[in-house]
Amino acid sequence: MTTLRIAPRFRGPAQSGNGGYVAGLVGTALAAQAADGTVPRVRLLLPPPMELDLELTAGPASARLTSDAPIAEAVAVPADTLDDATIDPVQPDEALAAEAKYKGLVDHPFPGCFVCGPENPEGLQLKPGPLGDGRTACTWHPAADLVGADGLIDPVFLWSALDCPGGWSIDLDGRPSVLGQMSACIDARPQPGEPCVVMGRMLGEDGRKTHTASTLYDSDGRVLARARHTWILVDPALFN
Numbered sequence: 001m002t003t004l005r006i007a008p009r010f011r012g013p014a015q016s017g018n019g020g021y022v023a024g025l026v027g028t029a030l031a032a033q034a035a036d037g038t039v040p041r042v043r044l045l046l047p048p049p050m051e052l053d054l055e056l057t058a059g060p061a062s063a064r065l066t067s068d069a070p071i072a073e074a075v076a077v078p079a080d081t082l083d084d085a086t087i088d089p090v091q092p093d094e095a096l097a098a099e100a101k102y103k104g105l106v107d108h109p110f111p112g113c114f115v116c117g118p119e120n121p122e123g124l125q126l127k128p129g130p131l132g133d134g135r136t137a138c139t140w141h142p143a144a145d146l147v148g149a150d151g152l153i154d155p156v157f158l159w160s161a162l163d164c165p166g167g168w169s170i171d172l173d174g175r176p177s178v179l180g181q182m183s184a185c186i187d188a189r190p191q192p193g194e195p196c197v198v199m200g201r202m203l204g205e206d207g208r209k210t211h212t213a214s215t216l217y218d219s220d221g222r223v224l225a226r227a228r229h230t231w232i233l234v235d236p237a238l239f240n
Contacts, residue, residue, distance in 0.1 A: 002029075002056045006048055009122045010114045012178070013236070017048035018114040019179030020163020022072055024156035026065050027184055029058035030074045031155070038076035041183040046071050082185050085213040085226040087135060087199040092219075095137035095197045098129035102138070104168065109176040109236040116164035124157070128165040128200055136168050136200035140216075144192040152189040158216060159184050162227035165200030166212035170231060177210060177231035184227040188218070195219045208233040 004025070012018035027040035034040065040063070048054075048071050055066050063074040090098075104116055105127065111119040116126045124143075128136035140161055148154035162184055170177055190196055196218055203211040209230050216225040 003053050004056055005053060006050045008050055009120070011050060011120070012113050012115075013047065013110045014112055015047070015050070017050055018160060018163065019044055019048075020160040020182065021114055021156065022048040022065065023163070023179065023182040023184070024159025025056065026058075026063050026072045026074045027159055027182070028155045029056055030063035030076060031186070033058055033060045034076040035060065037079050039079050039082060039183055039185045040074045041077045041081065041181065042072055042074040043181045044072050044179060045069075048072065077183060079185060081183050082226050082228055084203070085215065085228050086223060087201045087213060087215040089197055089199055089215070089217050089221060090131065090137050092139055092195060092197055094131075095139050098131055098137040099127035099139065101129035102127035102168070103130075103173060107173055109172060113164065115160050116168065124161060126161065126164060126198065128168040128198065130168075134169060134202050136165050138165060138198050140196040140198055142190055142192050142194065142196065147192055152191060155186050155189065158186055158189065158225045159227070161196075161198055162214045162216055162225055163229070165198045166214040166227065166229045167200070167231060169200040169202040169212050170210050175210065175233055176236045178234050179229060180209070180232040181230040182227055184225060186225045188222070188224050190218055190224060196224070203228075
């Protein structure tokens with residue numbers, strides 16, 4: 001068991017932790033112990049509180065983040081869960097051009113978001129813009145302060161980077177949503193400063209739920225990581 005706190009830097013909505021970051025904390029704890037041929041699927045149960053002591057426990061089949069109540073839980077699922085999560089990439093210059101159309105620069109439901117918020121100077125500052133075919137694209141140069149003990153970008157931040165590019169494939173202006181579930185597979189990790197491209201794609205809607213996918217590519221066009229998400233339609237006023 002590990003005790004941790006979510007710092008305000010890692011917020012999504014103003015009063016709670018970023019969904020991709022929190023899913024990454026729980027998912028990577030499980031991935032470190034899970035069997036080969038599986039990936040973590042994390043379900044967010046409550047808005048993750050910030051600056052409170054939280055307990056993270058993990059075993060080979062599940063992991064859980066709790067305070068007074070469960071906040072997030074992960075289970076190991078077959079890796080083929082992510083078979084449709086590899087999104088065809090674009091060249092870095094096309095991804096950079098898409099950023100100019102990023103809707104979050106004008107009207108963002110959670111402008112302090114760690115991953116894509118324009119008002120969080122300590123965030124990843126991703127700008128996933130639409131390509132016009134159901135995909136989003138953006139560039140990412142991971143900062144040096146995101147590295148793990150081995151000098152590569154910590155997997156938690158790869159989960160984070162895979163979060164919002166999927167979300168912005170939804171019409172978040174008309175359908176504001178928060179992350180409810182995320183599955184991810186980390187195939188390799190980039191160096192700090194390495195030019196990367198992140199792709200997102202909408203997969204479908206089901207009532208208040210929307211399903212998306214995302215893929216992270218390195219500077220040579222190789223897949224680094226993939227994810228699938230389920231988003232839940234919400235009233236943003238309840239979270240800010």
